[in-house]
Amino acid sequence: MNNYPAKLKLRLDWSEMDLFGHINNVSYFKYIQSSRVNYWEMIGLTKSHSETGIGPMLASSSCRFFKPLFYPGNVLVQASVTNIGNTSFKMLHQILDINLVIAAEAEDVIVMYNFKEEEKAVIPEDIRKKIMELEGITT
Numbered sequence: 001m002n003n004y005p006a007k008l009k010l011r012l013d014w015s016e017m018d019l020f021g022h023i024n025n026v027s028y029f030k031y032i033q034s035s036r037v038n039y040w041e042m043i044g045l046t047k048s049h050s051e052t053g054i055g056p057m058l059a060s061s062s063c064r065f066f067k068p069l070f071y072p073g074n075v076l077v078q079a080s081v082t083n084i085g086n087t088s089f090k091m092l093h094q095i096l097d098i099n100l101v102i103a104a105e106a107e108d109v110i111v112m113y114n115f116k117e118e119e120k121a122v123i124p125e126d127i128r129k130k131i132m133e134l135e136g137i138t139t
Helices: 025-042 045-052 125-135
Strands: 006-011 054-065 074-084 088-096 102-114
Touching: 006 025, 025 045, 025 054, 025 074, 025 088, 025 102, 045 054, 045 125, 074 125
Parallel strands: none
Antiparallel strands: 006 074, 054 102, 074 088, 088 102
16 A cells, blocks of 8 residues: 555535536546645645746546545545656555545656756656655665
8 A cells, every 4th residue: 555645635515516416527637636736836846847947747647436425525635656757757646535435546647847948857856856755765
């Protein structure tokens, strides 16, 4: 089982329900996005992007749905980086219901991108170090 160092509590909104009375699958991706950005903020990636022009670009995102969510309620979304490459890293997210039961799991592939040069970029060393610190990875 993964350690998830980044946790974010979110409120389910009435407007996220669909015709069938449960939270629509599109909302799960909104929760995953919030989790992703929360992680990026924790490691200073959003700040680094604004200063250097090198930042994250979502290459792929997939989600496996295990159980429905219902309004009213809250979810806990937790994230972990599971693999760090030269120019990209993978993130794993879990969406937990009010009873901390897994409602969905998602995986993202994030590519570092130089928005000024319009090309992939190497993960900045300070960002790599912050990921490793947050994940408790020692070299």
